[in-house]
Amino acid sequence: MAIYDKRAEVIQTNKMGWLTIWNAALEAVNKPVLDLSDRNTSQVWRIELRLGSKQLRNRFEMRNWQDLRDMIGDAFTDALTRLRYCIPTTDRSRARWPTHELWQQFDSVIGMDLLQNCAGVLPSDVIQANRAAKMRELDAQLVGLFITRAAISDVTGPSFDDFMEGHVEALLRLVPEHPTPITDRIAKARAKYRLT
Structure with a gap:
């Protein structure tokens, strides 16, 4: 952070028109214009805040x-x-x-x-909330897919829990069959949803 007394710089560089701009802004709010010959009435301050x-x-x-x-x-x-x-x-x-x-x-x-x-809010808070919402959405989709898969397999309501547990093992056997390694697929999904 830096704070500068701009008066000397303004005197040197008024060719750029800053004095004209500042005086127009002062006139617009019915304030007296800057008189550079009087230091007490012509101080212009610039505050820089760098990120x-x-x-x-x-x-x-x-x-x-x-x-x-x-x-x-x-x-x-x-x-x-x-x-x-x-x-x-x-x-x-x-x-x-x-x-x-x-x-x-x-x-x-x-x-x-x-x-x-x-x-x-901080973006990290938004990312965390979005992550939680996306996980709930995906879980709901997974349940829907499991219900559809159970219905096609003639599974009844009372045996649904056993079907889900047994079917996870079948899904794990499918993972190595995909041509792209699982670590690459997870990295791609992570990048898509900005989870890092």
């Missing part, structure tokens, strides 16, 4: 532009819970230093402006 691969890929599972649009607000909000810009005091414990007003404004802007870019 690395640990936050983007590992913690929030952002892999493409749509993921970024959907969850960047969550990632920034999460980062703001772990750091802050403070006003130093004589207190030896930095945890008791008051949060700087600029940081409070920044936190508020992130919370409001990126609200539409928040999912509200």
Whole structure:
């Protein structure tokens, strides 16, 4: 995280039009424009909050532009819970230093402006919920298939449990008959459902 006083940079690079943009934004909300000859009325601050691969890929599972649009607000909000810009005091414990007003404004802007870019949950929680739902769905399909297979085999209701137990052994005998090894097939299924 870095906080910069942009005044000197603005004076040097006003050819790019930032002063024009900022003054237009100030005029739009009926505030006085920046006067670069007066430091006290012309301070422009930029706060950079950078997120690395640990936050983007590992913690929030952002892999493409749509993921970024959907969850960047969550990632920034999460980062703001772990750091802050403070006003130093004589207190030896930095945890008791008051949060700087600029940081409070920044936190508020992130919370409001990126609200539409928040999912509200960690992707790992979503993956876990999806995994549980997919397992329930597959189990229901397996039961349905076993019932159909039992009906075709003239199995009655009271002997269904014995049929299921005995039929698992028949299914295990079919596994080696497939041309693709079981480890490869499991890996392919894992990749399809993003279980890792």
